[in-house]
Amino acid sequence: MTLIAALRCRDGVILGSDSQETRGVRGHRLARPTQKVYEVRPGFLLAWAGTQDAVQSFALKLARADGLSPADDRLEIKARLHAILKELRADPSIEGRSDHVEFLIAWWSRREGKPVALHLLSGGAGEWIGTWAFGGIQLGIDGASFAVGAMRYIDPAELTLEQAKIVALKVLRDTIETNVEGIGGRVQMGTVRESGVDLVKEADRRGLHDTVDLWEAQCAELLPGATGPPSESATPDRGVRPPIEDE
Amino acid sequence: MNRRDWLLLFAAYEGAPDGLDPIRFQKGLFLFARRARLPARAKYTFKPYDYGPMSPGIYKDLDTLVDQGLLELVSVPGKSWSRYRPSKTTFREGQRLLQQAEKEQALDAARELFQIKQDVASVGFGELLERVYAEYPEFAVNSIFRRSV
Numbered sequence: 001m002t003l004i005a006a007l008r009c010r011d012g013v014i015l016g017s018d019s020q021e022t023r024g025v026r027g028h029r030l031a032r033p034t035q036k037v038y039e040v041r042p043g044f045l046l047a048w049a050g051t052q053d054a055v056q057s058f059a060l061k062l063a064r065a066d067g068l069s070p071a072d073d074r075l076e077i078k079a080r081l082h083a084i085l086k087e088l089r090a091d092p093s094i095e096g097r098s099d100h101v102e103f104l105i106a107w108w109s110r111r112e113g114k115p116v117a118l119h120l121l122s123g124g125a126g127e128w129i130g131t132w133a134f135g136g137i138q139l140g141i142d143g144a145s146f147a148v149g150a151m152r153y154i155d156p157a158e159l160t161l162e163q164a165k166i167v168a169l170k171v172l173r174d175t176i177e178t179n180v181e182g183i184g185g186r187v188q189m190g191t192v193r194e195s196g197v198d199l200v201k202e203a204d205r206r207g208l209h210d211t212v213d214l215w216e217a218q219c220a221e222l223l224p225g226a227t228g229p230p231s232e233s234a235t236p237d238r239g240v241r242p243p244i245e246d247e
Numbered sequence: 248m249n250r251r252d253w254l255l256l257f258a259a260y261e262g263a264p265d266g267l268d269p270i271r272f273q274k275g276l277f278l279f280a281r282r283a284r285l286p287a288r289a290k291y292t293f294k295p296y297d298y299g300p301m302s303p304g305i306y307k308d309l310d311t312l313v314d315q316g317l318l319e320l321v322s323v324p325g326k327s328w329s330r331y332r333p334s335k336t337t338f339r340e341g342q343r344l345l346q347q348a349e350k351e352q353a354l355d356a357a358r359e360l361f362q363i364k365q366d367v368a369s370v371g372f373g374e375l376l377e378r379v380y381a382e383y384p385e386f387a388v389n390s391i392f393r394r395s396v
Contacts, residue, residue: 160391162297162389162391163391166297166391173327177327203303203306206269206303206306207296207297207298207301207303207306208297210268210269210270210273210298210328211296211297211298211391212327213268213269213270213326213327213328214270214298214372214376214392215392216326216327216328217268217270217326217328217372218371218372218373218392220326221371221372221373228371229368229369229370229371230262230263230264230265230266230267230271230368230369231262231263231365231368231369232369233263233264233265235264235265236264237261237262237264238261238264238335238338239259239260239261239262239263239264239333239338239341240256240259240260240261240338240341240342240345241260241261241361242345242348242354242357242358242361243345243349243354245354245355245358
């Protein structure tokens with residue numbers, strides 16, 4: 001089970017997810033880390049939720065599709081993606097072909113000069129994403145939607161991509177930290193901007209988490225009775241100090 | 248002394264008995280890199296990031312110090328973030344590093360680092376960021392936080 005998220009902002013799109021793949025039935029579940037956000041073909045960022053064989057088949061067909069480019073008309077791209085899904089549903093070799101599978105796909109539309117993102121469902125529906133979109137387990141979607149609702153004072157359309165990464169990370173992190181069953185592990189994120197697709201790597205991931213921590217800490221500092229700086233601790237200080245300078 | 252030694256000495260200094268968060272380590276070692284008269288190998292390299300100057304090397308070395316048992320990573324009750332807390336081993340290493348600094352005639356830098364620790368440990372995050380941004384505006388260019396001035 002999975003939670004995937006898309007956030008479209010002023011100058012790009014962020015796709016994110018948890019990183020846990022769950023198998024088995026309740027009481028006998030196994031969880032392991034898996035990659036859920038990746039550049040499926042040059043210029044196209046994909047996040048997925050659902051049964052892995054159906055997802056892999058879709059991703060493979062998309063990766064091999066002839067002549068599909070972010071420079072194409074977005075409606076043409078959407079039609080091609082729907083055609084791949086239709087093909088997948090008709091393929092008897094895919095066990096999970098009738099299971100519910102969801103995709104978030106983002107690219108930089110060169111024709112329109114702006115980021116676009118599509119929420120695609122294996123049943124055939126496809127919705128253009130305005131600001132936020134979520135997919136995956138319902139409890140996770142509810143949790144993430146609540147987290148977004150708690151920050152409704154933030155207008156995604158006004159955010160830079162870097163700011164939006166922080167907001168998206170906070171929403172995903174808060175949802176995962178509430179221990180929604182079936183989702184977990186580290187947050188994965190990728191971005192689409194005019195210059196192309198980027199996946200958030202380990203060093204940047206640490207920095208982003210610290211930025212969210214800093215944001216939360218600054219919010220806490222604004223409230224009366226907030227904890228003081230580290231020097232105000234009542235714990236006995238056994239730290240060292242350098243010798244005083246000679247006169 | 249290499250840059251990880253200075254990082255450990257920063258942690259061993261008095262001023263924050265419950266430890267420091269990664270942001271204060273970043274800011275403290277950044278100020279040290281700008282102010283101390285030491286060779287480049289003794290300093291971290293910083294880039295302008297979401298919260299001002301940031302060095303990925305500090306994250307890596309903090310992890311190493313935790314793995315070596317020279318620092319403890321402790322979560323802060325009720326918060327999402329953690330702190331790096333010094334232990335008896337940290338203090339013992341800190342004393343050794345001060346002797347090393349004396350041998351290398353780097354006590355002025357050690358005193359500078361001590362003063363920086365007192366400064367970063369005694370202010371809130373908002374004020375800390377403002378001070379760094381005011382002094383080094385070139386490292387605030389990618390900050391995602393609005394400045395108050």
